[in-house]
Amino acid sequence: MGDGVxxxxxxxxxxxxxxxxxxxxxxxxxxxLERGASGFTIDGVARRAGVGxxxxxxxxxxxxxLLVDSVLARSRAIEDVDTGSLxxxxxxxxxxxxxxxxxxxxxxxxxxxxxxxxxGSTREVTTGxxxxxxxxxxxxxxxxxxxxxxxxxxxxxxxxxCLYGAITMKALAHGLETDAxxxxxxxxxxxxxxxLLLPLLLEHVRPPPDPAR
Amino acid sequence: MGDGVxxxxxxxxxxxxxxxxxxxxxxxxxxxLERGASGFTIDGVARRAGVGxxxxxxxxxxxxxLLVDSVLARSRAIEDVDTGSLxxxxxxxxxxxxxxxxxxxxxxxxxxxxxxxxxGSTREVTTGxxxxxxxxxxxxxxxxxxxxxxxxxxxxxxxxxCLYGAITMKALAHGLETDAxxxxxxxxxxxxxxxLLLPLLLEHVRPPPDPAR
Numbered sequence: 370m371g372d373g374v375x376x377x378x379x380x381x382x383x384x385x386x387x388x389x390x391x392x393x394x395x396x397x398x399x400x401x402l403e404r405g406a407s408g409f410t411i412d413g414v415a416r417r418a419g420v421g422x423x424x425x426x427x428x429x430x431x432x433x434x435l436l437v438d439s440v441l442a443r444s445r446a447i448e449d450v451d452t453g454s455l456x457x458x459x460x461x462x463x464x465x466x467x468x469x470x471x472x473x474x475x476x477x478x479x480x481x482x483x484x485x486x487x488x489g490s491t492r493e494v495t496t497g498x499x500x501x502x503x504x505x506x507x508x509x510x511x512x513x514x515x516x517x518x519x520x521x522x523x524x525x526x527x528x529x530x531c532l533y534g535a536i537t538m539k540a541l542a543h544g545l546e547t548d549a550x551x552x553x554x555x556x557x558x559x560x561x562x563x564x565l566l567l568p569l570l571l572e573h574v575r576p577p578p579d580p581a582r
Numbered sequence: 583m584g585d586g587v588x589x590x591x592x593x594x595x596x597x598x599x600x601x602x603x604x605x606x607x608x609x610x611x612x613x614x615l616e617r618g619a620s621g622f623t624i625d626g627v628a629r630r631a632g633v634g635x636x637x638x639x640x641x642x643x644x645x646x647x648l649l650v651d652s653v654l655a656r657s658r659a660i661e662d663v664d665t666g667s668l669x670x671x672x673x674x675x676x677x678x679x680x681x682x683x684x685x686x687x688x689x690x691x692x693x694x695x696x697x698x699x700x701x702g703s704t705r706e707v708t709t710g711x712x713x714x715x716x717x718x719x720x721x722x723x724x725x726x727x728x729x730x731x732x733x734x735x736x737x738x739x740x741x742x743x744c745l746y747g748a749i750t751m752k753a754l755a756h757g758l759e760t761d762a763x764x765x766x767x768x769x770x771x772x773x774x775x776x777x778l779l780l781p782l783l784l785e786h787v788r789p790p791p792d793p794a795r
Binding site: 473476477479480482483484486487499524527528530531532533534535536537538539540541561562565566568569 | 690692693695696697699700737740743744745746747748749750751752754775778779781782
């Protein structure tokens with residue numbers, strides 16, 4: 370549901386172009402996983418997808434835009450979260466994000482970010498993905514407030530930073546051992562994390578005075 | 583204080599070997615920053631340090647051990663934290679870690695971890711540094727408990743994961759713009775983060791029941 374194939378079927382007027390786009394996005398991911406950022410070229414992607422370079426450039430102005438779009442195309446599930454409670458939604462978001470990072474394609478976005486920072490190059494490559502995760506959390510919190518859950522707007526951004534940061538630490542600690550990391554382990558780790566942080570998101574929790582001050 | 587030069591002076595019996603070690607560690611950092619993980623070799627480090635390869639192998643069995651040792655040698659300040667209060671210590675630890683990650687040498691450890699995960703290779707390279715950060719947090723918390731601050735042992739590991747994770751997110755968002763990131767900005771960001779998470783570390787804060795359950 371909501372994947373590229375369905376999207377292609379929904380564009381009856383131009384199936385061939387949609388099909389080419391899909392092939393290009395798939396080729397881009399494979400090319401990146403095989404060659405890394407430094408070996409990633411529009412040329413290589415076009416060859417792998419079996420299309421002309423100009424077909425790629427019709428849609429993507431440069432390699433970075435193509436790379437981030439291809440990652441996003443494989444991570445549609447990020448926003449598909451609506452369980453009816455803030456806790457449930459946060460657990461679902463966290464599970465999505467941890468699964469995303471334990472997958473080579475998702476992990477590639479983290480690697481791209483780190484490489485971009487290290488080389489001082491443009492970070493537009495990955496802000497697209499980071500923004501999407503942040504927007505998904507924003508939606509979940511806005512919906513909780515609409516339902517009347519006592520969400521504290523003052524702590525939202527920092528709590529989301531802690532949640533996503535802790536998930537990134539978990540992904541770095543586990544590595545890409547997706548087989549060893551069972552679904553139950555992923556869910557349990559996320560539930561634990563959300564239950565730790567949830568009080569900080571709710572209005573009625575105030576930090577106690579620091580005993581040492 | 584506590585840096586490699588002082589350590590070298592403290593070994594009066596073998597100043598030459600200590601000096602060579604220092605040169606090798608410095609050369610290793612420079613080599614990594616210039617060539618990245620894939621171009622990093624014992625050969626290159628030895629050449630840059632002006633020593634024979636065998637001198638390097640006398641002390642370091644392989645390139646990964648050398649690389650992590652060289653990063654550690656530049657990050658002595660990690661554990662130098664004792665302000666007298668848990669809040670003060672956590673702020674100091676966080677400031678140390680954020681500064682560490684905003685510096686090319688410190689950021690290199692994050693990059694190494696990500697590269698090791700991506701390539702499925704050994705992660706001993708970076709667990710040394712991660713362990714050191716975790717141990718520093720453990721010491722701070724143990725000292726707080728000794729002083730009688732009501733530290734909750736049940737939440738420690740997860741709160742530290744959130745703290746270090748959020749700091750990593752900040753470093754990725756800021757990039758290595760150390761000049762643009764003033765000391766005041768770093769400290770303010772860390773104070774805000776510690777004040778958010780501190781209640782979760784203290785015994786008397788219990789999560790409230792989830793309103794949606």
